[in-house]
Amino acid sequence: MSAAPGHRARLAGGLLAWYGVLGGAVAWAVHLFVGWGVDELTCAAGIHRVAGLPPRAVIGLAVVVPALVTVGALLAAVLTWRRTGRPARAGGDPRFARARMLALLGIWGNLLFLAIIVLGGIAVLVLPSCH
Amino acid sequence: MTPPGGITATTSPEALSTELPVGRSTGWWGMVLFVTTEATLFACLLGSYFYLRFQYGPQWPPGDIPDPALLRPLVMTAVLVPSSLPMLWAERGLRRGQLWRVRAGLTASMLLGLTFLALQATEYAELLTEFTLTTNAYGSLFYVITGFHGLHVLIGATMIAWALTTTRGGLDARRDDRVRNVAIYWHFVDIVWLGILFTIYLSPRL
Amino acid sequence: MSIVDTPAPGADRADLDRLDANWAERPSLRSFLTTVDHKRIGRRYLVTAAVFFALAGISALLMRTQLANPGGDLLSPEQYNQLFTMHGTAMIFLFATPMLFGFGNFLVPLMIGSRDMAFPRLNAFGYWVFLFAGIFMWASLPFGAAPNGGWFAYVPLTGGQATPGLHLDVYALGLLFLGVSTTAGAINFIVTALKMRAPGMSLNRLPLFVWAIVATAFMVIFALPALNLDNAMLFLDRRFGAGFFDPAAGGNVLLWQHLFWIFGHPDVYIIVMPGLGIVSAVLPAFTRRGVVGYPLIVLAIVAIAIISFGVWAHHMFAVGLPQVSYGFFSAASSIITIPSGIQIFAWLATMLLGRLVLRTPLLFVIGFIITFVLGGVTGAMFALTAFDQQVTDSYFVVAHFHYVLVGGAVFPILAGIYHWLPKITGRMYAERLGRWAFWLVFAGMHITFFPMHLYGLFGMPRRVYTYPAGLEWDGWNLVSTVGAYVLAVGFLVVVVGVVHAIRRGRPAPPDPWGGDTLEWSTDSPPPAYNFPVVPRVHSLHPTWDARTAESTGPGATADRVLSEGRRTPLTSELDGRYERPVEMPEASVKPLVLALALLALFVSLLFAWYPVAAAAVAVVAGTVAAWLWPGRRPEART
Numbered sequence: 001m002s003a004a005p006g007h008r009a010r011l012a013g014g015l016l017a018w019y020g021v022l023g024g025a026v027a028w029a030v031h032l033f034v035g036w037g038v039d040e041l042t043c044a045a046g047i048h049r050v051a052g053l054p055p056r057a058v059i060g061l062a063v064v065v066p067a068l069v070t071v072g073a074l075l076a077a078v079l080t081w082r083r084t085g086r087p088a089r090a091g092g093d094p095r096f097a098r099a100r101m102l103a104l105l106g107i108w109g110n111l112l113f114l115a116i117i118v119l120g121g122i123a124v125l126v127l128p129s130c131h
Numbered sequence: 132m133t134p135p136g137g138i139t140a141t142t143s144p145e146a147l148s149t150e151l152p153v154g155r156s157t158g159w160w161g162m163v164l165f166v167t168t169e170a171t172l173f174a175c176l177l178g179s180y181f182y183l184r185f186q187y188g189p190q191w192p193p194g195d196i197p198d199p200a201l202l203r204p205l206v207m208t209a210v211l212v213p214s215s216l217p218m219l220w221a222e223r224g225l226r227r228g229q230l231w232r233v234r235a236g237l238t239a240s241m242l243l244g245l246t247f248l249a250l251q252a253t254e255y256a257e258l259l260t261e262f263t264l265t266t267n268a269y270g271s272l273f274y275v276i277t278g279f280h281g282l283h284v285l286i287g288a289t290m291i292a293w294a295l296t297t298t299r300g301g302l303d304a305r306r307d308d309r310v311r312n313v314a315i316y317w318h319f320v321d322i323v324w325l326g327i328l329f330t331i332y333l334s335p336r337l
Numbered sequence: 338m339s340i341v342d343t344p345a346p347g348a349d350r351a352d353l354d355r356l357d358a359n360w361a362e363r364p365s366l367r368s369f370l371t372t373v374d375h376k377r378i379g380r381r382y383l384v385t386a387a388v389f390f391a392l393a394g395i396s397a398l399l400m401r402t403q404l405a406n407p408g409g410d411l412l413s414p415e416q417y418n419q420l421f422t423m424h425g426t427a428m429i430f431l432f433a434t435p436m437l438f439g440f441g442n443f444l445v446p447l448m449i450g451s452r453d454m455a456f457p458r459l460n461a462f463g464y465w466v467f468l469f470a471g472i473f474m475w476a477s478l479p480f481g482a483a484p485n486g487g488w489f490a491y492v493p494l495t496g497g498q499a500t501p502g503l504h505l506d507v508y509a510l511g512l513l514f515l516g517v518s519t520t521a522g523a524i525n526f527i528v529t530a531l532k533m534r535a536p537g538m539s540l541n542r543l544p545l546f547v548w549a550i551v552a553t554a555f556m557v558i559f560a561l562p563a564l565n566l567d568n569a570m571l572f573l574d575r576r577f578g579a580g581f582f583d584p585a586a587g588g589n590v591l592l593w594q595h596l597f598w599i600f601g602h603p604d605v606y607i608i609v610m611p612g613l614g615i616v617s618a619v620l621p622a623f624t625r626r627g628v629v630g631y632p633l634i635v636l637a638i639v640a641i642a643i644i645s646f647g648v649w650a651h652h653m654f655a656v657g658l659p660q661v662s663y664g665f666f667s668a669a670s671s672i673i674t675i676p677s678g679i680q681i682f683a684w685l686a687t688m689l690l691g692r693l694v695l696r697t698p699l700l701f702v703i704g705f706i707i708t709f710v711l712g713g714v715t716g717a718m719f720a721l722t723a724f725d726q727q728v729t730d731s732y733f734v735v736a737h738f739h740y741v742l743v744g745g746a747v748f749p750i751l752a753g754i755y756h757w758l759p760k761i762t763g764r765m766y767a768e769r770l771g772r773w774a775f776w777l778v779f780a781g782m783h784i785t786f787f788p789m790h791l792y793g794l795f796g797m798p799r800r801v802y803t804y805p806a807g808l809e810w811d812g813w814n815l816v817s818t819v820g821a822y823v824l825a826v827g828f829l830v831v832v833v834g835v836v837h838a839i840r841r842g843r844p845a846p847p848d849p850w851g852g853d854t855l856e857w858s859t860d861s862p863p864p865a866y867n868f869p870v871v872p873r874v875h876s877l878h879p880t881w882d883a884r885t886a887e888s889t890g891p892g893a894t895a896d897r898v899l900s901e902g903r904r905t906p907l908t909s910e911l912d913g914r915y916e917r918p919v920e921m922p923e924a925s926v927k928p929l930v931l932a933l934a935l936l937a938l939f940v941s942l943l944f945a946w947y948p949v950a951a952a953a954v955a956v957v958a959g960t961v962a963a964w965l966w967p968g969r970r971p972e973a974r975t
Contacts, residue, residue, distance in 0.1 A: 013146025122663020
């Protein structure tokens with residue numbers, strides 16, 4: 001093993017691991033909030049442009065961007081899972097096994113959230129936005 | 132030799148399994164969670180504002196109520212938001228055990244908070260002649276949101292006064308903890324104000 | 338009072354004497370009012386919640402008696418409205434959550450190897466507030482002023498014009514008051530689980546029950562503010578003429594529904610989640626193996642806790658929202674079934690792969706799985722919007738959520754009562770009585786609620802105080818009523834079993850079931866300090882693990898004995914590394930005083946005695962200031 005990573009690298013690595021665990025959940029929350037909010041409020045108030053874009057485009061962005069963020073989180077979780085595999089099996093410091101379990105939560109969790117966002121995207125494609 | 136950085140170090144097993152967050156006290160966690168649930172409450176309040184506003188229709192504020200005046204709230208912002216700075220300064224003082232600095236910082240934050248409340252009182256005195264809590268939903272939202280935040284400033288100022296009293300005999304681990312928790316609450320009250328400034332005072336003009 | 342006869346080898350006699358002197362309480366009125374011991378507080382939560390359950394159950398029996406035959410006249414419509422509202426409100430807010438918080442209070446510190454909760458006095462305060470809030474709400478019933486707008490209290494029915502009087506003020510203020518307790522408890526659980534775990538208990542070794550309690554607590558943190566705000570707005574509308582829900586003033590009645598269900602759907606999981614945690618805790622002891630797929634169950638718990646915040650609008654399919662919005666909520670509503678399914682299949686696999694020990698707790702777990710899955714089936718039927726709109730507000734809905742809540746909360750609670758009775762009371766229960774209780778409760782439950790599916794489909798609306806003959810509803814209603822009495826007898830047998838165990842039961846050994854979590858490695862009932870030596874945890878099943886057991890034996894390090902003062906170790910958030918010992922607070926009367934001051938505040942708000950309310954606020958502020966006063970000096974700075 002090379003020398004222990006520095007303070008900044010450890011901070012960044014810890015944050016990256018947490019992004020892998022919770023990134024999908026946060027992205028989905030933003031997706032739901034923006035998507036529902038824009039749809040419901042523009043329909044109710046009869047608004048046809050939000051920041052210069054048609055509401056449908058804004059809702060589409062509220063699907064695509066969170067989906068990409070979730071894919072990124074999925075990759076981060078997979079990375080953590082793979083990197084911590086060997087040290088966790090070697091025993092010793094239990095933090096590797098802990099990090100590996102959180103990464104596993106991240107992998108499955110991100111897949112679930114990706115599925116929700118994609119299903120929401122299908123709804124945007126096939127349904128009229130106001131009814 | 133400097134410790135390795137960059138992508139390779141960040142994605143090493145050691146870095147990825149960094150324990151984060153770590154080493155906080157129970158009191159810190161308690162206050163952070165309390166502030167989190169309070170923040171959710173404010174989010175629901177501001178969400179309700181926008182919900183009622185957009186469900187109401189294009190004319191907002193409704194009836195004869197004019198758009199809220201901007202000058203005073205901006206002055207209030209200029210008073211309240213910077214009040215976090217002396218608080219941060221006092222927190223640095225804690226780390227060095229400088230009692231005078233802690234006390235001076237807390238006092239300055241408290242005075243700024245009280246100034247904010249005085250300004251809010253003058254605003255209410257004027258606006259209450261135009262509309263009240265019962266005039267319509269806008270009046271209800273305006274007074275409940277700003278009043279609830281004002282109550283938080285008042286509680287925060289009381290907490291600072293209380294923390295100042297506890298430091299009369301000097302500092303120790305327990306007193307440090309109290310001051311830090313008061314600081315978390317105070318920063319929270321300041322940040323929430325920005326959300327209220329945007330929602331109540333700026334968004335009707337958008 | 339428990340003096341251990343054979344000292345744990347890691348702590349000598351002198352250590353035990355010191356621990357006892359520092360932690361034990363003599364039974365007296367003073368210690369009754371001031372205790373901060375999580376085990377006493379947990380027991381009180383359990384008993385108090387059981388009393389509220391009995392009151393709500395009696396309300397239900399009165400209603401079932403009224404509905405046994407067409408044209409019943411036992412209750413007036415006004416009484417009936419108050420009874421069904423109090424039944425629902427009390428079952429949800431005063432029974433289910435506090436009962437599960439009671440288990441959490443008793444068990445979480447024991448399961449994670451701590452000597453108390455992170456904030457013991459806050460814990461005592463939470464209990465007193467819960468008790469007073471419960472009394473506050475129930476006391477309105479004899480005066481005919483109880484809430485009467487249904488447990489979800491939709492406006493405009495519950496507004497000042499449609500429902501004058503105190504009814505809904507009791508509801509709004511009572512729930513706000515109770516919210517103080519629930520929030521305090523939730524914060525306490527999270528901080529306890531983060532900081533008070535025994536050294537070595539990293540997150541991947543945290544018992545599933547504790548995961549469930551922590552997830553529940555996080556849901557409370559994020560969901561309860563919506564309910565509190567809703568109730569505050571309702572009170573302001575009713576009492577002071579605000580216009581939040583008044584369309585004539587530019588308000589909107591749907592705001593109530595949105596806020597209520599933003600809280601309400603997570604609340605379903607707030608109720609059910611700790612129950613699922615109990616199931617995961619009970620199964621290992623009665624299948625002789627760990628629950629299959631630990632990380633997957635943790636995933637299910639965490640995922641459900643998060644996704645439950647994005648499905649609220651499916652309670653409002655009958656309201657009329659834009660279609661794409663429905664799409665977003667439907668997507669989350671369909672996907673949330675995956676983690677729920679994962680849990681069920683993990684339990685079934687555990688039972689298939691393990692060696693079943695068919696005793697009362699396991700019977701209740703099996704009863705839970707059957708009932709809960711049936712409730713899930715009818716739940717999936719609501720996803721068809723056309724079907725949903727047909728059966729909304731019929732008895733079909735009543736049948737559905739009783740299957741979910743009795744299945745998902747009451748059965749696990751009963752499993753938990755029998756499972757941990759030896760630990761809580763130090764006595765074994767009588768197995769025969771337990772089996773009788775199970776079969777009576779199980780049969781009574783299904784006889785009562787299954788027919789409701791039928792007469793719901795036949796068109797009987799919920800919340801009617803009586804009905805005419807000749808609508809095909811009569812016979813089935815009688816069946817339900819008979820079932821309700823069978824169910825009541827079943828619960829009576831449970832109570833008899835508990836009292837019998839306390840009075841006559843034989844003394845329980847530390848580990849009667851061969852359980853895997855740390856509470857089984859200490860005495861039954863545990864000494865006031867829980868563990869003579871705080872263990873060092875080496876695996877997910879510490880009580881089955883020889884190295885963890887050795888850690889409390891000879892050579893246990895002094896930093897885990899901590900017999901000087903009331904101390905317990907503080908460990909790091911994720912990995913459970915030993916940080917430092919902390920001094921725990923002693924018994925205090927301030928939690929009780931603070932709760933009483935809040936009671937005075939809410940009572941005076943109810944009756945519009947505003948000067949008294951102002952005085953109560955002053956007492957609250959003064960008590961908090963004295964409570965948090967840093968106390969004696971000096972302590973070393975860190």
